[in-house]
Amino acid sequence: MNFIIDATVKAIKTLYQTDIDVSAVSLQETRKEFEGQVTIVTFPFTRFSKKSPEQTGAEIGEYLKSELAEVSAFNVIKGFLNISIADAYWVDQLNNVITANDFGIFKPNGKKVMVEYSSPNTNKPLHLGHVRNNLLGYSVAQILAAAGYEVIKANLVNDRGIHICKSMLAWQKFGNGETPESTGMKGDHLVGKYYVIFDKEYKKQIEELKLQGQTEEEAKKNAPLIKEAQEMLLKWEAGDDEVINLWQTMNGWVYAGFEATYHKMGVAFDKYYYESNTYLLGKDIVEEGLEKGVFFKKEDGSVWIDLTDEGLDQKLVLRADGTSVYITQDMGTAQLKYDDYQMDESIYVVGNEQDYHFKVLFLILHKLGKSWAKGLYHLSYGMVDLPSGKMKSREGTVVDADDLIAEMEATAKEQTEALGKVNDFSQHEKEQLYHTIGMGALKYFLLKVDPKKRLLFDPNESVDFQGHTGPFIQYTHARIKSVLSRANVLDIKAKRTELAPEERDLIMLLTQFPVTIKQAATDHNPGAIANYAYEVAKGYNKFYHEHSILQAEDELVRQFRLQLSAACAKVINKAMAMLGILVPERM
Structure with missing residues (x-):
């Protein structure tokens, strides 16, 4: 306008x-x-x-x-x-703008952005928290790409540390040579099983030491298992062949498991970074900071930064023994990422429990005079809860991503079959549809709200075909495709002198698609796209119920309404693709 x-x-x-x-x-x-x-x-x-x-x-x-x-x-x-x-303006918008092939596609803007998400630990399967992280990161990347940015989707894998050694040690002690092949378990689940076994055995040892008179803290430090895990980590860092081989084998199992889950979730990455390759980075940046007077050394040799003037506190950046802390590694990895890609913006998709950490990291890099620090952004998000008793993992604590996906497919199957609309589908088509609906429901429910908000996820509520849900929008798309499949849509620009209010409202809504993409990209908020797609689906259904399309009063009106229907389907398809959601041709 x-x-x-x-x-x-x-x-x-x-x-x-x-x-x-x-x-x-x-x-x-x-x-x-x-x-x-x-x-x-x-x-x-x-x-x-x-x-x-x-x-x-x-x-x-x-x-x-x-x-x-x-x-x-x-x-x-x-x-x-x-x-x-005037209605002529809206008709022209439909004929010459909305139906154009490049509608909703921005030209490359010359800017490069990295979106880092997922960041799993290789000692256990992906869980519900990872699901929100992955879906949010992937969707933000899709939206930025649609808005004209060159996007690099990155995954920083936490593949080293004491927690990894716990799984490895437990498998050595209690595994009897089990493999994913011999057990039929996904590799990430098998490794996660041994992480849980370690924890149970470790707790037993703590209790035994407490009975012998040790305090809780003493027992935690002196338990043989934790000492062995620490010894294994030292061997790993020293390059011990046996430990490295076991680490590579078990990580290989986990990566195969992760890839299967990522595929089911419909997310992907362009670049993987591994903490085993980056954990020593950052020490040179500490030296640079000391030279610039940004950091200071205490008497014990530890290196710190004083952020009290910024309302924070003093922060350790290098231990007295010269070993790194997380912030050291993150400084080094941030530099590595920039050296690799020279991006204008680097987005970290990480839960809100790390808000303070990223505030400190970005401030340090800014104080060090890193020109690229102004482009760093923490996309902070809240936790996801499930209704109590709804789903429990094998360990009864966090919910595995694979279990959640299976639950979503089962819920989609149950609700779809209850409607009786898939009787003529083959078994393969049904399974594909249940996965598409289940994942659409899950993704839409998690993405339609502001990322910062903590949310309660109810699988049944998310698969409602009539509510503010993914399946409602998917069903609307299938409805439009059904109408179009029964009609001969001519490639003409049907002129109308007068529009019905529902037609005018729908065209107005469609014209807002580009500005919605731009705003969602600026705000890093998939919710803007999700809610826009819902408004288009809702507007189309109102139009569909108020006006005849295939039986319209004359051919001109019929062709116009078919073209409006096709434009709605195209916009819904593009919007949902930005959320990583597939829309079926029929359901």
Whole structure:
């Protein structure tokens, strides 16, 4: 609607001999109870007109109506000028803008962004928290790509450390040579099983030592298992062949398991970083910080940064024995990533429990004078809860991603079969559909809300075909495809002189797709796209129920409504793809 803004600027110049900037013109969507589609707030212009908001609005309205063929009428309610846009304008938007092949696709903007997400530990399977992380990261990457950015999807795998050694040691002691092949278990589940076994045996040893008179803290340090795990980590860091071989073998099992889960989730990566390759990075940055006076050394040789002036505290960046802490590694990895790609922005998709860590990391890099530090962004998100008793993992604690996906497919199957609409589907088609609906329900439910919010996920509620859900939007897409499959859609630009309100509303909504993509990319918020897709689906269903499409009164109207239907399907498809959600052709 830039033409309305430009014309309003000219109106102020002509009527009140005042130059104003386009940013001074505030456009809103007209409220449903008033006539019109676009509203201009006239209060700011009264200081130029020296007249009441109503009179100012009437004068600007008259000017716009006389100057713009697109303006068919206007009305003024207090300080709000409501403008009716001629139906010919909306018809032209459908015929020449919305139906164009490049609608909703931005040209490359020359900017590069990395989105780092997933970041799993190789000692256990992906869980419910990882699901939100992966879906959020992948969707943000898709939205940024649609908005014209070159996107690198990165995964920093935590494949070393004491927790990895716990799984390895437990498998050595209690595994009897088990493998994914011999047990039929996914590799990540098998390794996770031994992490749990370690924990159980470790707790037993702690209790035994406490009975011998040791305190809880003493027992935790002195338990033989933890000492052996620490010894194994030292051997790993020293490059011991036996430990390294076991580590490579068990990590290989885990990666195969992760890949299967990633495939089911529909997420992918362009670049993997491994903590086993990056854990020594950052020490040179510490030296650089000491030279620049950004860091200081304490008497014991440990290196710190003082952030008290920024309202934080003193932060350790290198231990007295010269070993790294997490922040050291993260400084080094941030530099490595920038050296690899020279991106304009680097987004970290990490839960909100790490808010403080990233505030400190970004501040340190900024103080070190890293030019790229201004492009660092922490996409913080809240936890996901399940209704109590709804699902439990094998260990009764966190919910495995694989179990959740299986539960979603089962729920989708149950609800779809209850509707009786898949009787003519082959078994393979049914299984594909249940997976598509189940994952669509899961993804939509997790992505439609602001990432910062903690949310309660209910599988049954998410697979409602009538609610604010993924399956409702998927079903709408299938409905449109069903209509189009029964019609001969001609490649003509069907002109209409008068639109029904539902047709006009739908076209207006479709024109907002590009600006919605741009806003979602700026805010790193898939919820904007999710809720937009829902509004389009809802608007289409209202249009579908109010107006005949295939049995329209004449061929011109029929072709116009078919083209409007096809445009809605295309926009729904593109919007849902940005969320990583497939939309079926039939269901």
